[in-house]
Amino acid sequence: QKEVEQNSGPLSVPEGAIASLNCTYSDRVSQSFFWYRQYSGKSPELIMSIYSNGDKEDGRFTAQLNKASQYVSLLIRDSQPSDSATYLCAVYGNKLVFGAGTILRVKS
C-alpha cells in the first residue's frame, strides 16, 4: 500500500463546477497535510495547508481533513480553465510524502 494515494485522473469538470480531489494516507500519526498545484512543465506550488480536523477555506479552495478516516480532500469552487493542472497531496508523518497527483481538467 502506498503511503499517500490519489486517483490519477484525469478528473474532468465543466467551468464553474466544483472540483473534488481526494487523498488517503496510511500513517495514522500524520500531523500536517498540504495541497500543491503543478502546471505542466512547472514546479509544485503550495496552495493549501491543513493541520486539524475539519474544513479550511481560502478563496475558492477548501481543504477538508478527517484524521479518523485518514482522508484529506481539496474542493475547488467555480472551477476555471486556469485551474487545470496536477494536484499533489502531501502528508507529513516523520517526513513529507507526496502522492502521485490527480490531473484536473476544467473544460470551458
Add this chain to the structure above:
Amino acid sequence: GAGVSQSPSNKVTEKGKDVELRCDPISGHTALYWYRQSLGQGLEFLIYFQGNSAPDKSGLPSDRFSAERTGGSVSTLTIQRTQQEDSAVYLCASSFFQGSNQPQHFGDGTRLSIL
C-alpha cells in the same frame, strides 16, 4: 531573489559524465530538500539537509548520487557516471526548518537529459 533558485534550468549530457546541480534556498530557510520527478510520475524524495548536516539520505538511489551543503545555504547535488535512467527533473525545496508544520517551497527545477 525571493524564491528557491536552481541552476542550470536545463542540462543535457552524455552517458557516463558527471553533473552538478545547484540549489539556493529562500533566505532564512534552514531546511533544504532534493526530489526527483520522472515524466508523468510523482515526487521521489532524495535527501534533506537541516543546516549543513544531512540526517536523511535514504532516498539517494545509488552511490553515484551525493549532495552537500555548505554555509547552511547553497546545496549541490552531484551525479557521477550518469546513466539514462537518471534523466528527470530534479527539484529543490526549502522550509524554515524541518518540521511537521513547515510547508516546503519549490524551485523551478533542473531538467536533466542523459543521451
